[in-house]
Amino acid sequence: MRYLPLKPRLQRLYMSMHTATNMRWHKEGLVNDDVMRHPTDGEAWKEFDRMYPDFAADPRNVRLGLATDGFNPFGVLNQNHSTWPVVLFPYNLLPWKCMKKEYMMLTLLMSEDLGKLIDVYLRPLVDELKDLWENGVRTYDKYTGQMFTMRAAVMWTVNDFPAYAMVSGWMTKGYLACPICKENVTSSWHARKVCYLGHRRWLPWDNEWRQNDKAFHGTKETRLRPREWSGDEILDQLNRLEFGHFSKGVSKPRPTTHLNWTHKSMLFELPYWSKLKVRHNLDVMHIEKNVFDTLVGTILDIERKTKDTIETRLDLERMGIRSSLWMQNVGGTLKKGHPFFTVKPNGKKEFFNFISSVKFPDGYIGELKKCVRNRAKPEGSLVEAWVAYESLTFCAMYLEDVETAFNRPQRNNDGGVRKEKLSVFAQIARPFGDPVKGESFTKNDMEVAHWFILNNCEEALPYLEEHEQLMKREHHSYLYAKKHRDLFPSWFHAHMNKLKELNSPSYDEELYNLARGPLHIELFSGCHVNGIKFLGATRDDKLTTQNSGVHVPELDHDDNDDVADQQLSSSIEIGEETLRDTNIVQEPFDIPGVPEFEISIDLGDLPQYNAPKEANEDEDEWESGNDSSEDSDSYYCSSEED
Structure with missing residues (x-):
């Protein structure tokens, strides 16, 4: 594991006029017009301000997002190696800057498939975050020319669904996979996998889909939406459970009282974590890809990609719904009929021609992967390259006569202001x-x-x-x-x-x-x-x-x-x-x-x-x-x- 301290990098944000001014934008430059442009326009941010007015009073206190995900630094050469970075990014900045590479802070780099062991590696980061919340750190503000006590708070995490399980402590597999519904989830076994139903429970009472049994799984929905658990209720539940010590040994069956909890997240040690309205966010990129793959695979009837399988047809018959999609007995042999949602061969050809003509923007290659120079020690290579990048970025803020990332014209600069007045x-x-x-x-x-x-x-x-x-x-x-x-x-x-x-x-x-x-x-x-x-x-x-x-x-x-x-x-x-x-x-x-x-x-x-x-x-x-x-x-x- 490699750990890069957070405090000095947060202090750097106020040592240069380039960033010291922008770090106040979330409060002093915000336009209140009920338009969602930045996380500060969201209800989670506003509720945090109401709950901690002392922290919100100083716009220089830093609001952070935390993201982690695993990747293979070798591409496809070694499928067993997994590297997990933990990156923090400041939300104080303007919407088009807070997610820029120059302001992202690599804090942790781990070199194994972590599971619930991620809490062991998060220990130094959590300790530093606790100190930043409780005591803060004396920091020089270039904008005012004065010293102040800077505090920091993590507003939420951003992950895909598997990483969600690691960071939150709720396993996102099995019959209780939904971390929102918890034990009130509606799930059952269909076509050799667990499926999650009952989404109509979240609709308003007068929504017509609640009464539409034929379009769904043959029943009307009359239940209330699942209750929403507060952070304090979740923390109280976790405090009553015993999880034992972290280890890599064979996992033991969880007691039924544990539901899908695998461990108590280390982030609950942060004094404010249980008070947050939103603690975890899903990365929509993965969700969009999975939905697209499922839709295209089913519509085009791609083998091993389609959800329209023999097991699915038999399951529909067992449930007694959508008889037009049941298996057909032809000469003593069960066969799948052509469903209305599957594209015919001519339509497939037109679709493929369309897809082949689509042009996407220039691709983005993973920045961390490009930093691997020593394949024997990839994590050391990544940290070395990232520290060098951060140092150069920080120094570039003070160079006026040299072209840097902060004064360089945009790649597609349109040439400035026109002289014409019309x-x-x-x-x-x-x-x-x-x-x-x-x-x-x-x-x-x-x-x-x-x-x-x-x-x-x-x-x-x-x-x-x-x-x-x-x-x-x-x-x-x-x-x-x-x-x-x-x-x-x-x-x-x-x-x-x-x-x-x-x-x-x-x-x-x-x-x-x-x-x-x-x-x-x-x-x-x-x-x-x-x-x-x-x-x-x-x-x-x-x-x-x-x-x-x-x-x-x-x-x-x-x-x-x-x-x-x-x-x-x-x-x-x-x-x-x-x-x-x-x-x-x-x-x-x-x-x-x-x-x-x-x-x-x-x-x-x-x-x-x-x-x-x-x-x-x-x-x-x-x-x-x-x-x-x-x-x-x-x-x-x-x-x-x-």
């Missing part, structure tokens, strides 16, 4: 790579893009409304919308020219440049927006991952669909308030042979469009001329999101 350009986007050569837009495509920008510019709204009223007076109701769309750009340009000539107070240089229309286009293979990388289709198709969430290829559209709105609204989307009335755009914004790219359109110099007399309109090209105009340059970007 709201439609508020979305920052930074293209990367060299402009794609040999690609261009037609005149029609440029006009569609220009109209979209004009129609979604807040500052141009008064002119849009003025011109719309003008078109209503001059044209029929069925025609004015099209005339408004076709004539507004030229009318707006002429109007802004007039305001400039008259030196009108309402003249705006930004709107004047916008009215002149798009001049120059550069196509890029991708761009950075809000710290996220977006790739064009051509580049993205070459990768097995996708850089902004889960990506699924777009479904085929009918050729007559008006797709301009969909493409442009996804390209320049800033928010619901900015995008309005995009349905006016009717022309499809598709460019044959041109993939999805970042579009950077320069509104600087005036263009000179020289269209050949016999050329087709779709083949027109825009060329920049040498205009001597002294007008200021500006540009706008639209990033085509995948």
Whole structure:
């Protein structure tokens, strides 16, 4: 076992201005609007504050979460070796920082499958946590420049279900596996395994599912929900039980009075542990995976993965429910009929094609596994690497002229603040790579893009409304919308020219440049927006991952669909308030042979469009001329999101 003391690492959080300020956020920077953004918005946190007002009075006291899980540091080379880290993380920090690697604290590293023996290894950590709660430790606060007594408390643990049993002391197997229901759990033997029923007990009395016997296991649910045990009641129950000494010997049968308790958790030695509203949390990642595997395995009828087995069908018949799923006697042989919830072969093929097309974000490799350098002593390697990482991270807080994790630009930095003042350009986007050569837009495509920008510019709204009223007076109701769309750009340009000539107070240089229309286009293979990388289709198709969430290829559209709105609204989307009335755009914004790219359109110099007399309109090209105009340059970007 390796133990890394906790106190000096908590003190470091207040020795640097980078973190000393952020450690107060949970109280001084919190927004109370009934939205769950951080654990401090939860009822468990609020109840803890009401119960221990002295601790809650000082926002510098540290709230911690504790997590542990086992992993194999060798990958698949040795299936018998198991390493168990215990990690603490401070919840005082902002929601997007409290779970960052820089602030996680590895305190324990154990090298065996622990079971209830985990309490033996938790002894030094629990002793230190008790001292931090009762006595605290004198700490220098860089923010105030004064010393104070820092205290700390563990708010809860975060584990998967097997680790839940080790940390809580309640075995999560067998007929009494549920740590909430305890002896009131509804469980029985079905299809060679223990199954847990009676979930409808938690529903409100007037819920229709309580009376629906056919959709469940043939009975109506009239029972109350199981009682909720308080921490003090659990502690009192544990104090009356005798568990004996910890050992690795053959486990003895538990007395019936012990229910599923295997040991009294060491964490109950913390004075506040029995008072917590929530002591243990389940890691939803494992639950999601298990549910997904079960659903997919059953729907696709995957051998050894499906829950629709012969034993399950026989069990349904024994229970007398869902006769359509009973085994069928065909010529003296029992056979499974095709259930309604199983996908047919053609459907399986479509499903597999869909799954193969899904692209997930770049994978995350276990940080601890990468630290193993000495395979003979993996735990020593892990601790050595982690201590070095923590030291470098702490020192980096004091380096100003050197690029560190605290001052380094984000990986997908979008380039800072734009110089344009118009709201439609508020979305920052930074293209990367060299402009794609040999690609261009037609005149029609440029006009569609220009109209979209004009129609979604807040500052141009008064002119849009003025011109719309003008078109209503001059044209029929069925025609004015099209005339408004076709004539507004030229009318707006002429109007802004007039305001400039008259030196009108309402003249705006930004709107004047916008009215002149798009001049120059550069196509890029991708761009950075809000710290996220977006790739064009051509580049993205070459990768097995996708850089902004889960990506699924777009479904085929009918050729007559008006797709301009969909493409442009996804390209320049800033928010619901900015995008309005995009349905006016009717022309499809598709460019044959041109993939999805970042579009950077320069509104600087005036263009000179020289269209050949016999050329087709779709083949027109825009060329920049040498205009001597002294007008200021500006540009706008639209990033085509995948």
